[in-house]
Amino acid sequence: MYALILAGGGGTRLWPVSRNKTPKQFLKLFNNQTLTQITVARLQKILPLDRIFIVTVSDAYKNEILKEIPKFHKENIIVEPARRETGPAHGLGAIHIYKKDPDAVIITEAADRIVRPLPLYLDTLLDAANVAYSEKILIAMGIEPRYPHTGLGHLKKGKKHKKVRGTDFFVLDKFVEKPPPELAKKYTESGDYLWNAGQYVWRADTLLTSFEKNAPDIYKVLKNIEPHVFHKDAEHILKEQYKKMPSISVDYAISEKEKSFLVVAADFYWTDIGDWKEVWGNLPKDSRGNVIISTAGDGGEVINIDSTDALIHTDGRVIAAVDVDNLIIIDTKDALLVTTKSRAQSVKKVVEKLKEEKRMDLL
Numbered sequence: 001m002y003a004l005i006l007a008g009g010g011g012t013r014l015w016p017v018s019r020n021k022t023p024k025q026f027l028k029l030f031n032n033q034t035l036t037q038i039t040v041a042r043l044q045k046i047l048p049l050d051r052i053f054i055v056t057v058s059d060a061y062k063n064e065i066l067k068e069i070p071k072f073h074k075e076n077i078i079v080e081p082a083r084r085e086t087g088p089a090h091g092l093g094a095i096h097i098y099k100k101d102p103d104a105v106i107i108t109e110a111a112d113r114i115v116r117p118l119p120l121y122l123d124t125l126l127d128a129a130n131v132a133y134s135e136k137i138l139i140a141m142g143i144e145p146r147y148p149h150t151g152l153g154h155l156k157k158g159k160k161h162k163k164v165r166g167t168d169f170f171v172l173d174k175f176v177e178k179p180p181p182e183l184a185k186k187y188t189e190s191g192d193y194l195w196n197a198g199q200y201v202w203r204a205d206t207l208l209t210s211f212e213k214n215a216p217d218i219y220k221v222l223k224n225i226e227p228h229v230f231h232k233d234a235e236h237i238l239k240e241q242y243k244k245m246p247s248i249s250v251d252y253a254i255s256e257k258e259k260s261f262l263v264v265a266a267d268f269y270w271t272d273i274g275d276w277k278e279v280w281g282n283l284p285k286d287s288r289g290n291v292i293i294s295t296a297g298d299g300g301e302v303i304n305i306d307s308t309d310a311l312i313h314t315d316g317r318v319i320a321a322v323d324v325d326n327l328i329i330i331d332t333k334d335a336l337l338v339t340t341k342s343r344a345q346s347v348k349k350v351v352e353k354l355k356e357e358k359r360m361d362l363l
Contacts, residue, residue: 002047002051005039005052007111036069038114053077053096054076057082062077086198091208094106094211096230098205108201112274114269124167132206138261140255140264145188150184152196153251154195155172168264175196200250289310295315306322308325313332317331
């Protein structure tokens, strides 16, 4: 059993703290640890460090990972020469792991998730790994929806496949894109749909076979790269070949096309730290539901008068909040964000506007 962590995201919805140089996976938002550190430590409960791989998108990010986790194996950090979405990233990780062990089962993770309780989560992964190995089948992790969610894709459960210990496996009926509010409500109420966690468990060889069948343009490039993995010319060949890769998510490339798929109905708590509302939801609160974050060594004071359910982040300045509710206030040295928790997903639009205006100083 191996793990593949995807740690190349930009975290645009956590702007202005998350920037190109320090995206969300490298921010210390929880227990003074980065999300990458938390993810690796979680997987180390069931795997030795030499069987954990990370795919990222720059040498700077690779160096940051090694700085955060000094004992991590350098050769297990794979740097994509270009951003090509999650489809090629999964394939690239799979050929490296397959090269080490042709019988490998891969647990995939993203470096921006919070799960609990940890024992239940790890037991579910182990159950899925056993089924993926023995049945040579692809498995998606589905989360029982806690509320109608428009920011996540959904998985429709088909007939019950089996139960392994406490883990229920269903035939995957179909993948569904992020739904509008009314449809998300119907999905949640029906009991037939799960949130798509974007997390998979599969054998390396089974995944590569699926690429060959469903995404031959990706598979062809992977086959050109594979003979050079872990060799001296690996970096040169990767740069030469990777630019031929299409930019496509693993859901579009594989998941929506592959018929041999199961889904786990997981009942552990899972969340993607995808916006400031999720940060607020996963941190301790005061008696009025407020979360205060100070990242300043000296200074950074929040004067809070009759405000409730707010997230306030200071990077050194004094922030006074008077009688406001459900607000997000994120202050940094060069940018201030103010929004409501209900519109936290829309912070991405700010980043898009800054990109259009080529404001690289703020990205």
